[in-house]
Amino acid sequence: MRRSIVSRFAGLSATLGVAAISLLQGAPALAQGSGGADSGIVGAPVPWGIDLQRAGGPVKESIHDFNQLVLWIIVAITVFVGALLAYVVWRFRAEANPVPSRTSHHTLLEVAWTVLPVLILLVIAVPSFRLIYYQDRTQEADLTINVTGRQWYWHYAYPDQGNFAFDSYPVQEADLKPGQLRNLDVDEPLVVPVGKNIRILTNGQDVIHSFFVPSLGVQKYTIPGRTMETWMRADHTGTYYGQCNQICGTNHWFMPIVVKAVPQAEFDAWVAGARQRFAAEGGERPAQPVATAGKAPAAQAAAADDGAVLAELRR
Numbered sequence: 001m002r003r004s005i006v007s008r009f010a011g012l013s014a015t016l017g018v019a020a021i022s023l024l025q026g027a028p029a030l031a032q033g034s035g036g037a038d039s040g041i042v043g044a045p046v047p048w049g050i051d052l053q054r055a056g057g058p059v060k061e062s063i064h065d066f067n068q069l070v071l072w073i074i075v076a077i078t079v080f081v082g083a084l085l086a087y088v089v090w091r092f093r094a095e096a097n098p099v100p101s102r103t104s105h106h107t108l109l110e111v112a113w114t115v116l117p118v119l120i121l122l123v124i125a126v127p128s129f130r131l132i133y134y135q136d137r138t139q140e141a142d143l144t145i146n147v148t149g150r151q152w153y154w155h156y157a158y159p160d161q162g163n164f165a166f167d168s169y170p171v172q173e174a175d176l177k178p179g180q181l182r183n184l185d186v187d188e189p190l191v192v193p194v195g196k197n198i199r200i201l202t203n204g205q206d207v208i209h210s211f212f213v214p215s216l217g218v219q220k221y222t223i224p225g226r227t228m229e230t231w232m233r234a235d236h237t238g239t240y241y242g243q244c245n246q247i248c249g250t251n252h253w254f255m256p257i258v259v260k261a262v263p264q265a266e267f268d269a270w271v272a273g274a275r276q277r278f279a280a281e282g283g284e285r286p287a288q289p290v291a292t293a294g295k296a297p298a299a300q301a302a303a304a305d306d307g308a309v310l311a312e313l314r315r
């Protein structure tokens with residue numbers, strides 16, 4: 001009995017240590033990449049990063065707040081239980097307490113340790129539900145973007161800006177330019193105006209994918225035959241990275257997401273250029289043969305076929 005209490009205490013000390021470390025690294029800047037003054041925020045994972053990614057908009061800020069609340073509740077509980085265990089180990093050790101009490105019930109205590117956790121759960125539940133509904137959709141959308149998950153790339157459409165559409169593929173490692181992130185940067189990022197509420201409508205073409213950009217606090221499944229809604233807003237210019245985070249097949253890794261938040265004027269200029277560029281390309285581009293090389297023979301063959309057909313059509 002004594003040994004088991006000691007080992008439980010040891011386990012708890014370890015838990016406390018982890019909690020203390022989490023607190024020490026509370027400064028969000030530690031866990032994030034930080035862009036220069038020109039590039040704005042960079043929302044991306046960094047080596048040895050702990051904590052959530054830095055918030056680029058209001059949804060992620062709310063997630064941070066909720067995370068802080070829960071963290072402090074966990075810390076308080078851990079400290080309380082740890083202190084209680086330490087006291088019991090010391091106070092009721094065999095030397096100090098040779099004749100153990102045979103008490104097995106204590107009504108007041110039992111009610112307390114039932115009611116108190118219920119109250120704590122209520123304190124967590126209320127802001128949790130509020131956050132879920134806040135993330136769910138925006139009342140006032142400034143523009144809508146349709147996001148389609150496909151095996152294995154993203155397809156974006158801008159119905160409010162002339163309904164142009166394009167595909168987004170990752171940049172191959174050999175083609176990375178300085179500052180670009182391996183397995184995260186793409187050839188055609190999703191460009192959005194800063195400070196605007198963007199309604200995201202997701203759809204899947206083949207299997208379930210998931211549109212996930214952690215620094216903007218957005219995650220939504222893309223399900224075939226079903227349109228789902230969410231929203232995001234970037235309050236700071238910058239580049240926000242994400243990935244498909246639903247295991248969707250061989251090239252699941254092949255679906256990074258880049259959201260570039262730019263000032264309205266820059267967005268308008270991009271839209272004007274993009275409408276021409278993607279209209280000329282019919283909104284679709286052949287899958288890049290190099291992209292699928294050595295990954296999935298079937299996909300590679302299909303991509304090569306599509307590419308050949310489209311290349312033929314263009315001649």
Ligand SMILES: [Cu+2]
Nearest residue numbers: 209244248255
């Ligand atoms: Cu996917």
